[in-house]
Amino acid sequence: VVPTAVKINLINMLSETGLQVIEATSFVSPKWVPQMADHTEVLQGIRKAPGISYPVLTPNLKGFQAAVAAGAKEVSIFGAASELFTRKNINCSIEESLERFQEVMAAARAANIPVRGYVSCVLGCPYEGKISAAKVAEVSKKMYSMGCYEISLGDTIGVGTPGSMRDMLSVVMQEVPVGALAVHCHDTYGQALANILVALQMGVSVVDSSVAGLGGCPYAQGASGNVPTEDLVYMLNGLGIHTGVDLQKLMDTGTFICSALNRRTNSKVSQASCRL
């Protein structure tokens, strides 16, 4: 569990890199997620740079209210394309979870707060295995029509490949405009950048990633999780795609947090660059 001051410093450093969106914390009960117990202090402690958005997770109305009280200007809600995953994760059905989210959506609309929707398990589920693209499209469509401005499609266990990414997106894009879609790829099977490339080729223009590839996979012990932001930016730079992000500053930020966590980076760009 990382000290509050380190979290704040991390976010402040990320604010200097050119990134426009930095997910700051999660307003969930510390009983469930102790690592995010200091959510209020973090959100109040960070420098809020102009032009940068600091969304926070809000699983329910209570969390939403706490987030707004702490100064949040954007929130996120987490749905899933798998019934079993929803049951195991938040102890209810997909339908019930969406009802809970309705409360958040109503309150957010009243407060003029944008809401981002996440859909987990879009390319596979640790419990159900295969997930149908139609199910992903159904859940995405529901969350979009509830008022989420963007839907981030998450390959939660990283099992997706360019093949399944393409198949899933082609179905989802029939229900949600591509301009409102994002991809959140995990690199557990090394497929993340290839999956992201396919998504970009299909018109997706929002990509989630994690500095230094922070965050392992709770379903495969010792395996990696999030795709490293450095490696993503390296690829986008090579493709001539503009991101506004300064790769060197990003790598420095990664170095800082890995030092603080006393661990190696998961970013290959960072690993390679330090030694040349």
Next chain:
Amino acid sequence: QEPQASGLPEYIKIVEVGPRDGLQNEKMIVPTDIKIELINRLSKTGLPAVEVTSFVSSKWVPQMADHKEVMRGIERHPGVQYPVLTPNLQGFHSAIAAGATEVSVFGAASESFSKMNINCSIEESMEKFEEVTKSARNMNIPVRGYVSCALGCPYEGNIIPAKVAEVSKRLYSLGCYEISLGDTIGVGTPGSMKKMLEAVMKEIPLSALAVHCHDTYGQALANILTAIQMGVSVVDSSVSGLGGCPYAKGATGNVATEDVIYMLNGLGINTGVNLYAVMEAGNFICTALNKKTNSKVAQASFNTGTIN
């Protein structure tokens, strides 16, 4: 933008370079019997080609000093090719005497790299290779040509696609049946891969091209995907991602065969290779080398106990 549904090859040939390129670039020198065991295991996975060793002076590459013993010691499975590196005519003769039935020569798209690596210019290296390809033609031995630094050079930096095309064409006209384009330091991205292939494809038929991507900057699978979207149907890779990068200490090198196959399976592309068998061979060699695998598929699979 049209989804990339069709246009991908139906079959991709995987050239397994772990026993040579992989082991050559590992710190630990592996005993001959372990090398032989690794190659024998790889022969049973469905891989169509396994690069066995390098007939180069042990003074330069001590890891490959046992080339004769390895070549003579391995099982030869029908339907599997066992190419070996032969930098010059002497190495070629030695390889043939030891039973080799396919050889490879290594050129580079960078003058500086050529000078630093094999102590001669690109032109001089082509003269040496011509001796090999001439002898090989007489003996009906196929020759594969490698072009290093296709997407960047540790000394020269940027490499222009036209140079890669020129060197590739040279090797192809000397008689190489296939040209493997190597991103030697892994700096390439889908952007530079596309530009380089466009230039090379003007000179060499697509079916004679292969890509040899290093994962030093995590770009290998994205680069390979780009190449196969352009019709390339031969991919080099190394079991467990064996072989670090001699130009970036501690960084990774070869792309892991397991991760490539996982991706190709997901794309519905046939390779003939049994992923689980490759993972087991990878597990064997990593245990022998006392190191962690560089394959993410292997890491994830062995830790959950399930294979996706």
